[in-house]
């Protein structure tokens with residue numbers, strides 16, 4: 532029995548959906564597909580306006596010392612976000628959080644480090660402005676790995692829009708964040724480590740609005756005309772999407788016979804960090820232009836989306852070169868694949884359904900959520916389709932999906948990509 536579920540588009544309104552965030556304008560329809568299955572890019576002014584640069588509040592970076600209690604709380608770390616902090620009792624502290632600008636999707640990111648002169652238990656209450664508590668806390672001490680806080684040490688008060696964490700602090704620094712932290716330095720070292728393999732090259736695709744590197748890795752036959760293009764982390768807090776991207780790319784780039792055969796006929800391009808400023812500055816959603824980058828794929832008002840457009844368009848500009856698969860990794864409340872409506876004809880055709888079936892068949896206990904959508908919103912998926920006619924999707928991972936399962940699903944999805952694309956290539 533096929534256990535794939537088909538979601539109606541309305542369900543996609545939650546979290547990191549192709550639909551607009553609450554309180555912000557939603558793009559008008561992009562019009563019906565034209566001959567060849569491609570729709571013309573809408574030039575309607577409202578679509579273009581939703582990604583026009585607007586001001587952001589640059590967070591004050593500082594370490595606050597509460598000298599009487601001997602506790603320090605700091606946002607001076609890449610990815611850090613604490614808008615304000617104060618003490619409310621002997622061992623009770625408040626961390627207040629605001630987004631970079633509003634309106635903004637409710638991805639209320641927080642990240643800070645803290646320590647104290649003497650080892651003791653304290654309570655830190657997060658309060659929110661412009662959003663509400665979303666992410667279960669992850670913590671890391673010294674050289675240890677990140678681990679979720681124990682549920683006995685977390686109290687979430689939805690009515691008061693607060694979350695209180697009981698934390699054991701001491702002279703060793705404790706990091707607390709909405710997800711395991713993966714900032715620019717992580718992406719730089721991950722892409723460096725991939726590029727130690729002789730068949731993988733690393734370049735800098737371009738730079739963000741504030742000059743941060745957007746690394747790119749490429750592998751597969753340099754003469755191949757069939758391309759796979761991958762991007763990720765347009766939305767800063769969406770770390771579980773990054774975890775899936777890592778596993779997906781590592782499988783495509785790996786040593787398996789399947790991957791080696793695949794790379795003889797295909798070339799893969801990966802820009803894993805499209806919003807390095809937002810990630811390093813601890814933003815909830817936007818770049819330093821105050822814009823949701825995944826609403827800028829028609830207007831291209833922002834430097835980061837322009838980097839991807841120019842890099843990928845140049846690769847595909849040569850006659851005969853085709854995009855066979857485009858995928859953009861994100862996170863939301865649950866695992867879901869935002870595919871294209873099946874009446875939108877792609878070239879190659881018939882990729883997505885066999886791909887979903889492959890995952891379904893190879894992971895019998897995993898429910899594959901398929902949520903097809905149209906072209907109304909100026910997302911990367913719709914750009915891959917409009918510009919290149921390619922099969923494309925947004926690969927969404929739940930905020931709290933088991934980390935081992937994220938890797939298992941993404942690895943399977945990568946194998947499915949290789950199997951299905953090679954079958955289509957052989958069929959031609």
Ligand SMILES: [Zn+2]
Nearest residue numbers: 547766861862
């Ligand atoms: Zn997202």
